[in-house]
Structure formats: C-alpha cells, structure tokens
Amino acid sequence: MVMPPIKATKQMKKLMEDHFLGLAKAKEEGNPKVAWCTSVGPAELLHAMGFDVYFPENHGAMLGATRMATDLIPEAVAAGYSPEICSYLTSDVGSYLAGQTPLTRAYGLESVPRADVLVFNNNQCREVQDWFMFYAREWDVPLVGINNPRVIHEVKESHVADVKSQMHDMIPVLEQVSGNKFDIDRFREVVGLSKQCTIRWRKVLEGAAHHPSPMTFFDHCIHMAPAVVLRGKQEAVDYYDLLLAEIDQMVQDQVAAVPGEQVRLYWDGMPVWGRLRMLSELLNELQAPIVSSTYCNSWIFDALDERDPFDSMARAALELFNVRDDDFKEGYVKEWVERCGVAGIIFHDAKTCPYNTNSRFAMPQRLSQELGLPTLVINGDLNDLRFFSDEQAKTNIEAFVEQLLEQAA
Amino acid sequence: MASHFAGIDVGASATKVAVVDEQGDLQGHAVRRSGVDFAASAQEGFQRALAMAGLQAQDIAGVISTGYGRKNVPFAGASRTEIACHGAGAYFHYPQAITVVDIGGQDNKIIKLDAQGRRKSFKMNRKCAAGTGAFLEEMALRLDLELGAMNQLAAAAREEVTLGAFCTVFTGTELLSKIREGVRVEPLVKGLFRSVVKRVREMDTLTNLVVMTGGVVAHNPFLMEMMAQEVGREVVTTPRPQLNGAWGAALLARDQLT
Structure with a gap:
C-alpha cells in the first residue's frame, strides 16, 4: 500500500526553490554577500550579519540522492583526495571540478553559488575544514571557523567560553566581507527565530512516538531541509507550523506512515542517500518503520536562547551528539529508543564518515546489553555507493526484522 | 495427501x-x-x-x-x-544453544541460537569476499589447482605459510611472491585455509557448540579441524553441510x- 504524500512537501519544495534562486540572484547582483556555512555551524550569526547562507552539505546530500556522487568522486580522488575521506567532500569537490551540479536540473542554476566567505564549525567532523579550505584556495576568499572541543561528556563553562570567544573572533572578518556592522538586536532576533524553528522540529520528530507513527526516518530526511538551511528565518517557523498541523491530523486519524507496522526501528548514522527509496520500500514491505534517528535529531538545538545569543549558540554547538563521549551518546539513544517504542537499532557504518558512525567502538554490543534490544550493523556509505551492497543490506535487514518478529511472538 | x-x-x-x-x-x-x-x-x-x-x-x-x-x-x-x-537446519541436528558458522560462496554468516532454537544474534561478512568460497576459488586459480584438491593439500601440510594480506587480490599477489621464493604448495594452501578461519573468527565471538555449515566446509572438512584448533574445543557439522x-x-x- 502506498501512502498519500505529505501535503506540506509542496510548500517545502517551493521554499527550497526560493532559497536557491535567492542565492543565484545574490550572486548575480553582488548583494547580499554569500557565506558558506557547515550544517551545524554558526548560521544565525551569518544571517544576522546580512549574508545569504549556503550549506554545502545540503549539496552533498543532493549529490548522493541523485546518485551523481559515485561518478563525481573519482574526479576529486584523481586530484589527490583519498576515496576514504568524507564522500560529501569528494563528491562536492568532484562536482566542482567536473562543472556539474544537481542544482542545474532542480533549479536551473549553472553552478553552486560562489562563496564570499567560508565559515565552519568542526563540531561535526574535521573534514568540513579541509573541504572549505579547498574553496578558500580556489577562490582566494576568507575562511573562518570554530575549532570545537570534542568527546565531551558534560558541557562545561570552559568549553562555552572557548567557543564563544571563537565566535567573537570571526566578527571583524564577517563585517569586512558583508560591509555590515554587527548588530546584537538583529542577532537576538535571528537566534529567536532559530529557537522557534528548533522547538517545532523537535515536535515533528517526537510525533513519531505515536503508534502508529505518522512519519518515518525517510520522511524526516526530506522534511529536515528547512531546519538545516532556513533556520533563523521566519519561513522555517511557518513551514513547521504547517507540517505540525498535518501531523496532528494524521495522529488524530491514526494514519500510519507504514500501514500495519509490526516493529519499530531506530537508525544511527548517516542516511545512505542514494538508496533511501530502496530502503524505505524494503522496510515498508516488512512493515518495520524506522521511527527515530540520531541524524535527524541532530538539528534540535534546545540550548538556543535569544536573551543570551552568543552563550546559547556556543552551548548548542557543544551539545551536539557528534561531539559527545560514548556514555552520553548511549544515554541519548536510549532516551529516544524508549520514547518511540523501538524494538531494534540499525547502525550504519559509513565507510567515509567515522564521525557519524557509532558502531566502531562496541556501542551496538553495549546498547544491546543495556536495553535488551537486538542491534544490527550494516556497512555502506552516505554518498559512495561502491561501499554499499544492496543484496547484503537487504538480507541483513530482512533477517533482522525476521528476528525481531520471532522475538515479539 | x-x-x-x-x-x-x-x-x-x-x-x-x-x-x-x-x-x-x-x-x-x-x-x-x-x-x-x-x-x-x-x-x-x-x-x-x-x-x-x-x-x-x-x-x-x-x-x-x-x-x-x-x-x-x-x-x-x-x-x-x-x-x-x-x-533452523543446524538446530534440527543439534537442538541446544549453538553458534552456526556458515561459509558460503560469497557470504559468511555467524548465527547464534539459544537452547530453544530462537535466534539471539547474527552477523554477515562485510562487502568483501575474503574468507568466503569465492576467495578459495580465486586462490585455486592462482595456484593452478583443482578446487577439490585443496583440502587434501592443506591436510597434508606439515608447515604453514602466514599470509598477511586482507584482501583477495593482494593475497593473490602475496601467493605469487611465495611461489617465487620456492615455497611448496601444501603450506601455502594451509595458509589460505588459516586466513579463512581467521576472517570468520573476527566476525563475532564463537560461544556454545560451534556448528559449521555450507558448501566450503562440505568440500574442505579440514577447515573444521583448523577451526577447532582456533577455538580450542570440538567443532561439529551437519550431515550434509x-x-x-x-x-x-x-x-x-x-x-x-x-
């Protein structure tokens, strides 16, 4: 049975189109300036400074989802980038070197919008810095960023002070490139909007706790786009109001994203962008929805508070799942597993993304023991499909669901 | 009926x-x-x-x-x-808590069942055929041997060559260099069997009674002997693995x- 599409998707597509056309117009007119930002970087500060903000990881995901990545990665590898580093990086750099982008087909853009400044936070991985350095050299534009403390159990005041000071340090460069003076009131306003966005995005994800779940991980992967690229803007807040109203109605009507759901799963790790449809159809057929994921949850920034924008943004960056130690991560996964009534956890070991892979230090074994739930590790990658075997993944997932059903019986 | x-x-x-x-x-x-x-x-x-x-x-x-x-x-x-x-096949012959080790043409599997035959966990090999039947087939080709001759050669070996490579292609290269050094074929084949056993061993812990199945074991029963040495206890198989x-x-x- 195929479920009717989520109606709000139409509005989301329009927002994304406006976003990219806006960036193209900014480049055409030279105003506003364009800042590239990592997906959990200080986007709010950039909006407050008057930049139009572009997120290369979003482009990376598009390269994966369109399966252009596997053809373009070799371009970057030939230029000296290892095939074992982040395949967002290699596919994006390969896309640039080959002069091809999925933005052409989707929005009519000839190329990605060239950066006037590149801004990173390496809280998600070290590769984002290397990735941005490629473009900084290529275009001779400034690169600024935050070196975030990593493997944190508890966020301490010393961590917050460190990140805050690095944010302050980038302001003179941002002022020079944008031609605008930093305005604390505007910054508060943007952080406030980002907070409103995050509150709503959390509610969207928590909606999956309902039985049956109105949305799956695959839906979340699509509807997270405004929380990533439009946070800090009113459009994102309005979009999630629209989506939440639809989810509320689905919950009221007992609409199931996967009709006849039998067991519910949790996904840890990156999506396999080029195989989202295949995996979604497989789990639909097995009546085993993935209702929650570490990945989509990573754009919940509970700490944001417009009353103290620097402090709260620093905390949000430091509270990110990726920079926490395994004890914290296990507690976090446990919380969502229990909230959403999950029967088993799938870990995606993404070959080129160790930072978003949590199965390499025996976490599946520990969580399985602690929660009394089976876990499964599948090998693959976010973008490089050469590391993914359809048949092996299918057999593994089918056998896992078979086992969960046997245990449930 | x-x-x-x-x-x-x-x-x-x-x-x-x-x-x-x-x-x-x-x-x-x-x-x-x-x-x-x-x-x-x-x-x-x-x-x-x-x-x-x-x-x-x-x-x-x-x-x-x-x-x-x-x-x-x-x-x-x-x-x-x-x-x-x-x-299900292995539990029929050994109705107790078992660990099934299946070595297939392209896949290795480790399946743990409890005393009631319920599955507790399973593991499959990564997207890599090293340690599977395909690995031995490729090596037989490199050594110009009939696939069916490998078991006897491994069992007859008094020595064993250690092969360090992780992947099928590089193991092939390593074999060629050993041949150039004049190493006899028996120790080489035993070394290949050892690498199969080691690849299986690193997939999961082997608890309870170990039952080996699959075509590779059917044609190369010496692998069971080597696995028993590795785990330090008896390893069994089904009547027709x-x-x-x-x-x-x-x-x-x-x-x-x-």
Missing part, C-alpha cells in the same frame, strides 16, 4: 534443494550451479530432488525459498532469509504448515 516439504536455497554459486518428510528427515536433494537463470536452476534442482525421493510435485505441501535468489523461485510459497534457514540452508528452509515450510 501431500506430506513432504521442500526448501530451495539459491546461493551465489550453487542452488541447493532439499525435500523432507514430516519428521524432517531428508528424502531427496540436489545441488547445481545457480548460473544466470535462477528460476530455471531452482526448477531443475527441484525436479531432481523429487525424482530422488520418488515423489511428484503434488506430494509437496509447502516450498520455502532462501538465499540470494530467494525472490526468483516462482513456485515457492514463501521466502525466508538464509540466516533463518541455516539456523552444503544442504543445510535448503534443509532448514524445508523444515520451516513444514513448521509453517503443521
């Missing part, structure tokens, strides 16, 4: 068919190459197994398919994963209908 059950295991290399009676005992079986037409291979194997059992298709109450080609068997009533089938998945599928067909 139909009183027999069939299991069809369409694997990466071979298609195996088992026909069992209501007690689960094997009455007919067949093994053939899977080739490129899985449906035809399954049908041909099924007919051969029926003939062996002295049965007609209408004597079969249920058919379950398994293996990579499990969705390509049009006459199967249902399909189950090879994990379920290998578990290559048929274990098909046999298990037939048992699941029986359990589903009775």
Whole structure:
C-alpha cells in the first residue's frame, strides 16, 4: 500500500526553490554577500550579519540522492583526495571540478553559488575544514571557523567560553566581507527565530512516538531541509507550523506512515542517500518503520536562547551528539529508543564518515546489553555507493526484522 | 495427501534443494550451479530432488525459498532469509544453544541460537569476499589447482605459510611472491585455509557448540579441524553441510504448515 504524500512537501519544495534562486540572484547582483556555512555551524550569526547562507552539505546530500556522487568522486580522488575521506567532500569537490551540479536540473542554476566567505564549525567532523579550505584556495576568499572541543561528556563553562570567544573572533572578518556592522538586536532576533524553528522540529520528530507513527526516518530526511538551511528565518517557523498541523491530523486519524507496522526501528548514522527509496520500500514491505534517528535529531538545538545569543549558540554547538563521549551518546539513544517504542537499532557504518558512525567502538554490543534490544550493523556509505551492497543490506535487514518478529511472538 | 516439504536455497554459486518428510528427515536433494537463470536452476534442482525421493510435485505441501535468489523461485510459497534457514537446519541436528558458522560462496554468516532454537544474534561478512568460497576459488586459480584438491593439500601440510594480506587480490599477489621464493604448495594452501578461519573468527565471538555449515566446509572438512584448533574445543557439522540452508528452509515450510 502506498501512502498519500505529505501535503506540506509542496510548500517545502517551493521554499527550497526560493532559497536557491535567492542565492543565484545574490550572486548575480553582488548583494547580499554569500557565506558558506557547515550544517551545524554558526548560521544565525551569518544571517544576522546580512549574508545569504549556503550549506554545502545540503549539496552533498543532493549529490548522493541523485546518485551523481559515485561518478563525481573519482574526479576529486584523481586530484589527490583519498576515496576514504568524507564522500560529501569528494563528491562536492568532484562536482566542482567536473562543472556539474544537481542544482542545474532542480533549479536551473549553472553552478553552486560562489562563496564570499567560508565559515565552519568542526563540531561535526574535521573534514568540513579541509573541504572549505579547498574553496578558500580556489577562490582566494576568507575562511573562518570554530575549532570545537570534542568527546565531551558534560558541557562545561570552559568549553562555552572557548567557543564563544571563537565566535567573537570571526566578527571583524564577517563585517569586512558583508560591509555590515554587527548588530546584537538583529542577532537576538535571528537566534529567536532559530529557537522557534528548533522547538517545532523537535515536535515533528517526537510525533513519531505515536503508534502508529505518522512519519518515518525517510520522511524526516526530506522534511529536515528547512531546519538545516532556513533556520533563523521566519519561513522555517511557518513551514513547521504547517507540517505540525498535518501531523496532528494524521495522529488524530491514526494514519500510519507504514500501514500495519509490526516493529519499530531506530537508525544511527548517516542516511545512505542514494538508496533511501530502496530502503524505505524494503522496510515498508516488512512493515518495520524506522521511527527515530540520531541524524535527524541532530538539528534540535534546545540550548538556543535569544536573551543570551552568543552563550546559547556556543552551548548548542557543544551539545551536539557528534561531539559527545560514548556514555552520553548511549544515554541519548536510549532516551529516544524508549520514547518511540523501538524494538531494534540499525547502525550504519559509513565507510567515509567515522564521525557519524557509532558502531566502531562496541556501542551496538553495549546498547544491546543495556536495553535488551537486538542491534544490527550494516556497512555502506552516505554518498559512495561502491561501499554499499544492496543484496547484503537487504538480507541483513530482512533477517533482522525476521528476528525481531520471532522475538515479539 | 501431500506430506513432504521442500526448501530451495539459491546461493551465489550453487542452488541447493532439499525435500523432507514430516519428521524432517531428508528424502531427496540436489545441488547445481545457480548460473544466470535462477528460476530455471531452482526448477531443475527441484525436479531432481523429487525424482530422488520418488515423489511428484503434488506430494509437496509447502516450498520455502532462501538465499540470494530467494525472490526468483516462482513456485515457492514463501521466502525466508538464509540466516533463518541455516539456523533452523543446524538446530534440527543439534537442538541446544549453538553458534552456526556458515561459509558460503560469497557470504559468511555467524548465527547464534539459544537452547530453544530462537535466534539471539547474527552477523554477515562485510562487502568483501575474503574468507568466503569465492576467495578459495580465486586462490585455486592462482595456484593452478583443482578446487577439490585443496583440502587434501592443506591436510597434508606439515608447515604453514602466514599470509598477511586482507584482501583477495593482494593475497593473490602475496601467493605469487611465495611461489617465487620456492615455497611448496601444501603450506601455502594451509595458509589460505588459516586466513579463512581467521576472517570468520573476527566476525563475532564463537560461544556454545560451534556448528559449521555450507558448501566450503562440505568440500574442505579440514577447515573444521583448523577451526577447532582456533577455538580450542570440538567443532561439529551437519550431515550434509552444503544442504543445510535448503534443509532448514524445508523444515520451516513444514513448521509453517503443521
């Protein structure tokens, strides 16, 4: 049975189109300036400074989802980038070197919008810095960023002070490139909007706790786009109001994203962008929805508070799942597993993304023991499909669901 | 009245068919190459197994398919994963807590069952065929040996060469350099068997009674001896290890209908 599409998707597509056309117009007119930002970087500060903000990881995901990545990665590898580093990086750099982008087909853009400044936070991985350095050299534009403390159990005041000071340090460069003076009131306003966005995005994800779940991980992967690229803007807040109203109605009507759901799963790790449809159809057929994921949850920034924008943004960056130690991560996964009534956890070991892979230090074994739930590790990658075997993944997932059903019986 | 059950295991290399009676005992079986037409291979194997059992298709109450080609068997009533089938097949012979180690043409599997035959966990090899049947096939080719000769050579070896490479292609290169050094073939083959055992060992812990199954073990029983040395205790196999998945599928067909 195929479920009717989520109606709000139409509005989301329009927002994304406006976003990219806006960036193209900014480049055409030279105003506003364009800042590239990592997906959990200080986007709010950039909006407050008057930049139009572009997120290369979003482009990376598009390269994966369109399966252009596997053809373009070799371009970057030939230029000296290892095939074992982040395949967002290699596919994006390969896309640039080959002069091809999925933005052409989707929005009519000839190329990605060239950066006037590149801004990173390496809280998600070290590769984002290397990735941005490629473009900084290529275009001779400034690169600024935050070196975030990593493997944190508890966020301490010393961590917050460190990140805050690095944010302050980038302001003179941002002022020079944008031609605008930093305005604390505007910054508060943007952080406030980002907070409103995050509150709503959390509610969207928590909606999956309902039985049956109105949305799956695959839906979340699509509807997270405004929380990533439009946070800090009113459009994102309005979009999630629209989506939440639809989810509320689905919950009221007992609409199931996967009709006849039998067991519910949790996904840890990156999506396999080029195989989202295949995996979604497989789990639909097995009546085993993935209702929650570490990945989509990573754009919940509970700490944001417009009353103290620097402090709260620093905390949000430091509270990110990726920079926490395994004890914290296990507690976090446990919380969502229990909230959403999950029967088993799938870990995606993404070959080129160790930072978003949590199965390499025996976490599946520990969580399985602690929660009394089976876990499964599948090998693959976010973008490089050469590391993914359809048949092996299918057999593994089918056998896992078979086992969960046997245990449930 | 139909009183027999069939299991069809369409694997990466071979298609195996088992026909069992209501007690689960094997009455007919067949093994053939899977080739490129899985449906035809399954049908041909099924007919051969029926003939062996002295049965007609209408004597079969249920058919379950398994293996990579499990969705390509049009006459199967249902399909189950090879994990379920290998578990069921091994548990039939050893009804206790067991760890099944299946070495197939392209896949290795480790399946843990509790004393009641319920699956506790399973693991499959990564997207890499090192340590599987395909690995030994490739090495036999490099050494210009018949695949069937390898077991005897390994068992006859008084020494063993340590092979360090992780991947099939580089192990092939390593073999060539050993040949150039004048190393005899027996220690080389034993070294290859050791690398299969080691790849399996690193997949999971091997607890309880270890039951080895699959075509590779069927043709190379010396691997069991080497595995027993590695784990430091007895390692057993099923009466027809290559048929274990098909046999298990037939048992699941029986359990589903009775």
